[in-house]
Amino acid sequence: MIELCATLPCAAPPAWAVLERHLFSLLDQSVHPYLEKYTRPDGSLIFGNSPGGSEDDFYEAYYNWPLLHLMGGGGHLLEGAAQGWEGITRQLTQYGLVHQEYARRDDQFHQGESDIFFYLLCLADPQRAGQLERARRFAGLYLGEDPEAPNWDPEQKLIRSPYNGSGGPGGPFFRGEPSYGWSPGMARYGLPHYDVPGIRAIEDLKDPALARRMGEYMQRRMSRGDVAPNLAVCSLVTNAYMMTGEEKYRRWVLDYVEVWAERARQNQGLLPDNVGLSGQVGEYIEGHWYGGLYGWTWPHGFYNLQMAALVAASCACLLTGDEGYFELPRLQQGRILELGQLRSLDQCDMSLAEHWIGHYLALGAQRCTLVVPYRYGDAGWFDYQPMSPIYPVTLWQMSMAAGDWETVEAVRRQSNYDWNLVFPFHTKEDAGHEPPWVRYLAGENPGYPEAMLQAACAQVQRRLELIRNDAEAATHRDVHRWQQVNPVTTEALVQLTLGGPQHLYNGGLLLCRLRYFDAIQHRPGLPAEVAALVEKVESGNTVLRLVNLSPLAERRVVVQAGAFGEHRFTGARYDALESAYPGKISDYAEPEAVRGGLREARIDAARFQVALPPSTQIRLELGTARWANRPSYGRP
Numbered sequence: 196m197i198e199l200c201a202t203l204p205c206a207a208p209p210a211w212a213v214l215e216r217h218l219f220s221l222l223d224q225s226v227h228p229y230l231e232k233y234t235r236p237d238g239s240l241i242f243g244n245s246p247g248g249s250e251d252d253f254y255e256a257y258y259n260w261p262l263l264h265l266m267g268g269g270g271h272l273l274e275g276a277a278q279g280w281e282g283i284t285r286q287l288t289q290y291g292l293v294h295q296e297y298a299r300r301d302d303q304f305h306q307g308e309s310d311i312f313f314y315l316l317c318l319a320d321p322q323r324a325g326q327l328e329r330a331r332r333f334a335g336l337y338l339g340e341d342p343e344a345p346n347w348d349p350e351q352k353l354i355r356s357p358y359n360g361s362g363g364p365g366g367p368f369f370r371g372e373p374s375y376g377w378s379p380g381m382a383r384y385g386l387p388h389y390d391v392p393g394i395r396a397i398e399d400l401k402d403p404a405l406a407r408r409m410g411e412y413m414q415r416r417m418s419r420g421d422v423a424p425n426l427a428v429c430s431l432v433t434n435a436y437m438m439t440g441e442e443k444y445r446r447w448v449l450d451y452v453e454v455w456a457e458r459a460r461q462n463q464g465l466l467p468d469n470v471g472l473s474g475q476v477g478e479y480i481e482g483h484w485y486g487g488l489y490g491w492t493w494p495h496g497f498y499n500l501q502m503a504a505l506v507a508a509s510c511a512c513l514l515t516g517d518e519g520y521f522e523l524p525r526l527q528q529g530r531i532l533e534l535g536q537l538r539s540l541d542q543c544d545m546s547l548a549e550h551w552i553g554h555y556l557a558l559g560a561q562r563c564t565l566v567v568p569y570r571y572g573d574a575g576w577f578d579y580q581p582m583s584p585i586y587p588v589t590l591w592q593m594s595m596a597a598g599d600w601e602t603v604e605a606v607r608r609q610s611n612y613d614w615n616l617v618f619p620f621h622t623k624e625d626a627g628h629e630p631p632w633v634r635y636l637a638g639e640n641p642g643y644p645e646a647m648l649q650a651a652c653a654q655v656q657r658r659l660e661l662i663r664n665d666a667e668a669a670t671h672r673d674v675h676r677w678q679q680v681n682p683v684t685t686e687a688l689v690q691l692t693l694g695g696p697q698h699l700y701n702g703g704l705l706l707c708r709l710r711y712f713d714a715i716q717h718r719p720g721l722p723a724e725v726a727a728l729v730e731k732v733e734s735g736n737t738v739l740r741l742v743n744l745s746p747l748a749e750r751r752v753v754v755q756a757g758a759f760g761e762h763r764f765t766g767a768r769y770d771a772l773e774s775a776y777p778g779k780i781s782d783y784a785e786p787e788a789v790r791g792g793l794r795e796a797r798i799d800a801a802r803f804q805v806a807l808p809p810s811t812q813i814r815l816e817l818g819t820a821r822w823a824n825r826p827s828y829g830r831p
Contacts (some may be wrong), residue, residue, distance in 0.1 A: 238282025
């Protein structure tokens, strides 16, 4: 492996480097009070209630801990996360929701949220006992390899139900009598179907007879056939490929993505959200391309469908290097943006209002901004909400296409607020700070690293205080509680050290420009006291700065192109000391100004090593060939 050596002194550490290492330290310590208050010794979660029919939000209690570990967090994070996964799995098995370590039946909108925890555990420690067998077995649920779980139809290339898992494709939508009545929690999402006789508004469902009628329609329309959110399964199968390298997993992903992409092409670019068991779009919904579970009409529309499209396209590109797959999410986004309008958020009846905290903070008293329709029903487009920056930024980060960057800029120009601003908040997705990050990458927001790291530290401190003050920790009945107080936040470190956005919450794999390994300790992540900052990402170039804050110890870091080694470095230009330092022992004054010059090195590999003597730094311009290698969880 090629090794480069840092020679420039770092006598006065940059503020971002000090803040970054402080954040690592803060996060490492923050998990202890969380574990003490919300978990049992076996990793299971303290809960004062039965979860009913869903395992939603249990696995999310720890989901980003292995991600923090693989970036450089302590080993206790990985061990705690692994124990947590196993403890929660046993807990949900006792509840009857998990079978053979995987959900019996769930929709992929929610299952994808749980699965990201497993993917990150595999990435952080692929050699852990049981992980390879689990990865094979979970993917096999969708390859027809488990006779108890016939989720997959190989002839039609479809998943047989919106609800699927280790128990096979779902049966009736409702466990008992089919009835969907009014509830305060679901009322904001409106009606699942708008063509049910006698039902025109959500309040009509307060009538038990009408609630039963709606339930009968949902039973008939949402119990069988494939739906677009099932595209999240692509990550589960891609995960197995990266653990094994076996072609059958690659082939399944490409077949499944291509059949959905073709349906979108036949529907003017938009993904139809439902397919019958015969392979016909709208088979159970009177021929409509909309109306499926977690589809365009109900409950979230574009919010989760664009995530599914991005997940599917990223997996297909990862496995082939073919950026043409990005056309699928690009078409969805383009069609929705064409319908965008400038409106005041106060005039929008938004079903996901809590998701736009960053917009509200940035807009201040004036509320006018770009909004787009998230949902479609019999009366056309509705539910106008801000265009989430997660989508255009994620697409651009994967494609590096000039057109996708222009879309990011077009959204920025119409957003009507300053994208340079950084506000401290921590959403469910641990995301939302993409606007100021991309302005930093564009060279227009130089203070972003320090501001974002300070915001992240503030959020950790806030959540620690919430934990200290939580008098209901042992008796709470809220499945959202754990994710709302989980003190680990990774968004800032993913952006600044890995050069990518936070992975997509509903089933996304970690897609970033760089990854690191400690060459001395033989573990993943940045070595102790080493800080990293990705200053620029371009189609063929990555700019990275590394700093060793230790005044005594040399560190050695392996830099990898991509989370899975899917990219390749073609060469490096880096700064090297050319002036005298530290000068003569007899000199009382500082030597002449430190002067550096550029050196060049050919790499042509997915990894290289950097030696960082005490108190040194190095800036590297890394030629990068994207999507050039077969992705895997292999380590140096």
